[in-house]
Amino acid sequence: MTGRAEQGGPETVRPSRSGARQASPGRIRLKRAGMMALRTLGSLAVTFLGLLIITFLIGRVLPIDPVLAAVGDRAPADVYDRVYHEMGLHLPLYQQFFDYVMRVFQGDFGTSVLTSRPVLDDIVRVFPATLELATIATILGVLLGVPMGVLAAVHRGRWPDHCVRVLGLFGYSLPVFWLGLVGLLLFYMKLDWVGGPGRLDAAMEDFFEPVTGLILVDALLQGDMEVFRNAVSHITLPAALLAYFSLAYIARMTRSFMLEQLAQEYVLTARVKGVSEARVIWRHALGNVMVPLITVIALSYAHLLEGSVLTETVFAWPGLGSYITSSLLNADMNAVLGGTIIVGGVFIGINLLSDLLYRLFDPRARR
Amino acid sequence: MTDLTSAAPLLEVEDLRVHFHTPRGAVEAVRGLSFTLGRERLGIVGESGSGKSQTGRAILGLTAGNGRITAKTLRFQGQDLLSLSPKQWRAVRGARMSMIMQDPKYSLNPVMTVGDQIVEAYRQHHRVSAAEARLRALAMLARVKIRDPERVFATYPHEVSGGMGQRIMIAMMLIPEPDLIIADEPTSALDVTVRLQVLAILDDLVRERGMALIFISHDLPLVSSFCDRILVMYKGRVVEDLKASELHAARHPYTQGLLGCLPKLDQRQETLPVLRRDPRWEHGTLEEVTR
Numbered sequence: 001m002t003g004r005a006e007q008g009g010p011e012t013v014r015p016s017r018s019g020a021r022q023a024s025p026g027r028i029r030l031k032r033a034g035m036m037a038l039r040t041l042g043s044l045a046v047t048f049l050g051l052l053i054i055t056f057l058i059g060r061v062l063p064i065d066p067v068l069a070a071v072g073d074r075a076p077a078d079v080y081d082r083v084y085h086e087m088g089l090h091l092p093l094y095q096q097f098f099d100y101v102m103r104v105f106q107g108d109f110g111t112s113v114l115t116s117r118p119v120l121d122d123i124v125r126v127f128p129a130t131l132e133l134a135t136i137a138t139i140l141g142v143l144l145g146v147p148m149g150v151l152a153a154v155h156r157g158r159w160p161d162h163c164v165r166v167l168g169l170f171g172y173s174l175p176v177f178w179l180g181l182v183g184l185l186l187f188y189m190k191l192d193w194v195g196g197p198g199r200l201d202a203a204m205e206d207f208f209e210p211v212t213g214l215i216l217v218d219a220l221l222q223g224d225m226e227v228f229r230n231a232v233s234h235i236t237l238p239a240a241l242l243a244y245f246s247l248a249y250i251a252r253m254t255r256s257f258m259l260e261q262l263a264q265e266y267v268l269t270a271r272v273k274g275v276s277e278a279r280v281i282w283r284h285a286l287g288n289v290m291v292p293l294i295t296v297i298a299l300s301y302a303h304l305l306e307g308s309v310l311t312e313t314v315f316a317w318p319g320l321g322s323y324i325t326s327s328l329l330n331a332d333m334n335a336v337l338g339g340t341i342i343v344g345g346v347f348i349g350i351n352l353l354s355d356l357l358y359r360l361f362d363p364r365a366r367r
Numbered sequence: 368m369t370d371l372t373s374a375a376p377l378l379e380v381e382d383l384r385v386h387f388h389t390p391r392g393a394v395e396a397v398r399g400l401s402f403t404l405g406r407e408r409l410g411i412v413g414e415s416g417s418g419k420s421q422t423g424r425a426i427l428g429l430t431a432g433n434g435r436i437t438a439k440t441l442r443f444q445g446q447d448l449l450s451l452s453p454k455q456w457r458a459v460r461g462a463r464m465s466m467i468m469q470d471p472k473y474s475l476n477p478v479m480t481v482g483d484q485i486v487e488a489y490r491q492h493h494r495v496s497a498a499e500a501r502l503r504a505l506a507m508l509a510r511v512k513i514r515d516p517e518r519v520f521a522t523y524p525h526e527v528s529g530g531m532g533q534r535i536m537i538a539m540m541l542i543p544e545p546d547l548i549i550a551d552e553p554t555s556a557l558d559v560t561v562r563l564q565v566l567a568i569l570d571d572l573v574r575e576r577g578m579a580l581i582f583i584s585h586d587l588p589l590v591s592s593f594c595d596r597i598l599v600m601y602k603g604r605v606v607e608d609l610k611a612s613e614l615h616a617a618r619h620p621y622t623q624g625l626l627g628c629l630p631k632l633d634q635r636q637e638t639l640p641v642l643r644r645d646p647r648w649e650h651g652t653l654e655e656v657t658r
Binding site: 264265266268269270271272273274275276277284287288290291361362363364 | 427457466470473479
């Protein structure tokens with residue numbers, strides 16, 4: 001061998017972005033984190049503004065007269081005009097938009113025609129129901145769906161794979177209202193294993209004073225185990241149903257991500273090192289699967305947080321989905337737009353969260 | 368390490384075959400390969416698809432899922448590799464034989480730090496504390512001529528260059544001190560400027576620890592300068608087995624053809640000769656094809 005390079009040649013750790021090698025790594029990291037937070041906040045603000053523009057325009061474009069909706073179609077012309085002015089509809093559009101934004105930031109989404117209560121109060125009442133359901137469903141979906149997807153990929157083409165695929169196919173093709181009704185018929189009516197529709201037994205609902213609106217949390221905080229057990233028995237079926245759908249999706253995606261990762265060279269490297277197959281799969285490959293999987297889980301969670309109208313209807317679950325739907329059917333525009341802003345805000349929040357998780361799981365995203 | 372040169376050879380391969388079952392029928396990637404290896408540096412050369420990489424993987428028992436290995440003999444340090452359980456395999460891989468892969472961009476786990484990956488390789492076979500494994504890994508990084516081991520230890524693979532990645536790969540695969548190292552095109556993905564430097568590091572470590580080396584490459588001059596002995600593979604078979612120093616006296620027309628295709632600096636050639644393949648090369652013995 002000729003050309004022995006004692007001097008080690010070009011030493012090549014790529015310099016960090018700031019290029020300031022002398023500064024302590026801690027300070028660089030802090031500065032970078034600060035910059036990143038600012039950038040994220042900026043893009044959040046822009047996205048939220050876009051959301052407000054869209055909801056505002058929808059409110060103006062739809063052929064629903066907000067004045068008529070408020071005063072009714074038999075109100076005299078002078079009442080109509082007065083309300084028209086009170087609502088600021090005579091002002092130029094940009095002025096209206098500015099007022100709208102200011103009101104939204106004060107938490108004022110207007111009054112719901114349907115419930116004659118402030119929209120925000122309504123949302124504060126219905127959103128926790130959806131949040132509770134969506135969160136439990138997503139946790140179950142991830143805890144079961146990810147291992148199932150991994151097993152399917154590892155045993156590709158053999159029975160675990162077929163089981164997961166058939167299960168996933170059912171999850172994709174069965175209509176939720178049918179499955180919900182059959183579930184209620186079997187587990188509630190016939191077997192009496194679970195509570196029926198609603199979040200609590202009717203008798204209990206009257207006595208229970210919600211704090212956060214998340215009944216499971218409230219019951220635990222108040223140490224009321226009877227309410228807690230009752231709430232669990234009511235949420236089990238709808239949560240299991242939604243979990244099944246998100247499980248089907250998460251398992252399918254995990255399977256395909258896993259197959260892709262198991263074919264990568266670093267997996268072979270790990271095997272060459274003598275690493276156990278379990279560690280190859282659950283540490284090496286799954287560590288890389290988590291990166292794209294975050295997006296999938298976040299999307300599935302955000303989708304559930306919109307409120308699943310059909311599930312909420314079947315189980316008489318007073319959530320966001322049924323609230324927005326009934327508002328829409330009754331042309332209650334304030335409620336619809338308020339709900340839309342909440343759903344949009346939830347999406348923005350989930351996106352932010354998945355961005356942060358991305359940085360946690362993927363070192364390549366940290367720059 | 369016991370000296371095995373005098374006793375049984377380190378690795379005995381007889382009639383090794385690797386089949387792949389594909390939807391379009393079985394493909395035989397390695398067709399009856401035989402050789403024995405002592406504590407020497409053996410080069411395996413051949414063009415793409417000649418089965419040289421599959422030979423390396425078959426020796427490590429890491430043929431892909433749809434492949435099947437058969438052999439009359441596949442023995443490593445007197446141990447029959449064909450009858451090993453997965454658990455026994457794990458005690459062999461890494462600890463006693465290991466492999467350096469082609470491109471560190473793909474062969475290092477992107478979401479684990481360099482240090483964690485080296486420590487993992489060491490602790491897989493040595494019961495030591497995390498702190499001691501870390502010290503070992505830092506020392507090993509220094510051995511592959513990485514100047515600032517502490518810093519590199521904490522980096523992720525995407526933060527290092529190809530040459531450095533390959534030195535990390537060497538450190539990771541040599542840290543458990545295996546007896547046999549298979550290097551599968553270890554420098555093909557690297558810039559020409561760092562290629563020699565990485566090879567020099569590998570060469571040093573292999574010599575110093577008295578390891579056997581199987582060097583898989585398509586680069587005939589490189590292999591001949593780096594190895595003691597050369598196997599020339601063509602379509603899944605060894606067509607010629609010769610000492611590196613006697614490469615110029617190669618008898619097989621395929622080897623001669625490969626040598627003839629190389630441009631020479633001291634002679635002006637308008638056109639380089641193209642390899643004219645003879646169907647007899649696929650099955651014939653050396654004697655048959657040179658007749």
